[in-house]
Amino acid sequence: MARTDRTARIAASVARSAGAPELVDTLTALEGSALSSLLLEVFRARAARVSPADLLHAAERAVHQPSSADARLLNRFDAAAFGAAAGFEARDLAPVAPLGACAALAGVHPNNVLGALRGAEVLGDPTVPLALEAALRRRDREARRGPPLRLCASARLLRLQPVDAPGFTPHFRLFSLVTAGRDVGEHRFETDALTDHVLVWLRLASTLQRQGFRFRRIEVEISDLEAISALLRAQGVDEDEIRSVAAAHRVGAADAVLAERGVELPSVVDDPRAALGAAHAQLPEEVALRLDRVRERVFPVIAAAYPAVVLRLDLSRLEGLGYYRGLALRIRFHGPAGMLPVADGGVTTWTQALLSDRKERLFVSAIGTELLCKLYRPLG
Template structure:
């Protein structure tokens, strides 16, 4: 039994309502649950003092400022977003909150590693999930069209995740990510997958060459979810050879079960001030397929951590 389950059992026994979780999750609506919890938190805060508030601040790892220099971070964000825009990835300023379940419903993430909130929301734990919702909403409403060309977006965003990180530079309870997404439809011959992959890689190559005078390496991993993912990865590398794309790319021979990426996952490796970092990753996901109920939809995502580039 996990520690979370033991704690839950203890709480249920203390309150004397054995099926409390089922009652709250299944017997009342989301809006009614929100009303109930709002009142609980109002009573909790009404009973707390200023000293209690300071103690909470001191004990809560999520609320402390980051170590990174904010001026350097803002400048890096501007530089990166400008480079991405040169490559046709339109910048988007996302909300700090997302709909509840944005990561766990389509991406099989653990909801307990997300900071869930009231009013049907959660703190953004992965901006690419929120971008997938933004794109899907636009495609469904008709304000976006990916049938005659890719839809491309980029963003920088401060993320928070409710999971333990080892103490290491850039491994923080809240952190900045630069993210890109590409949306298209299946045209056959892996045309979306090949083109969108190299578009993402060329943005990262431009970024690291310009801002850090560094070259990148790309490690490609085969993932399930495609009929022949090995052929997909082979064609991606063949495209680079035929088009003289000068990026060091290799195939990771290790095969692992992965419910996140479909067909392909890639890792960005960079040398920053003499240190080798696996600075980010990306790949193909089926989120827009799920959101729109259309197997023809294709979606490529990528992200790199920015704090580690400055610490």
């Protein structure tokens, strides 16, 4: 929020200096084509003033630098990932998405995505265009009655929020999965999609280990963000405050807020009813049933396929509140860089909003290609 306020103040100051205090509102009210024409001329004039020396200086910025990961290793990773996701239709995404896509669907602030001219923005989240394609292909009611649509993609994206975490850079590659389908009752879609995505990531991990990637213990955390929200409300915690400090690149940042208030959430839950005690009764009935079904349906399948993987139900996760709407997954690999979350995903309401259909369901997830190839790469 502070960064947003600062941007607004700077824009207002520039408008006043130009003698047009209403400049931002005036430009915002322009038709898209008119604004594009105006800005195209502005950028044409600015580009004409750029010298070779200016270019060389600009090329030093991290956002313009090529990835430090070995390109051949990235390609090997992608080959392994597409193999692990053989049940998903592979797509090669456009480098841009419709302007405002990340903000409208994923809630990413526009300041953190590079807006472009002509109604576009540089790709900031590959699951967003995959969700848009799924919605386009499921617009027809007959298509919605068909089987779930499974899509996957490898893509380089750009995020502009300041990040000081090791291994994170402004642009990076992710491999993403999307499953779009219909509510068939008893949380069947959600539990099936969750199982499917986790198994893809574990198949990929097995392949990478055989190729020499250096990670040992693998932990799979399954969470339910609606259950966690209910537990927070029951203890008088303002969920909006938690959202403001919790982020995927700041894992654990929100824990300090809870610690200050003496609030604890269960991180290892064998039996939700027993572990939560009286708090279990405060969960919405549908949420309580969903937790039971995860234990009954999801855990046995994953444990049977990968018995060495540490698998747990975690009701202490704070990252993703308001982003995921129910079940979520997070996978950690232990290796030279420590135990890092490398895959993340969950249920969203994006296709419900796009198709104005509350029965639509969407499960998205992604793994950090760049992170793994930089921090867990094979030796030699």
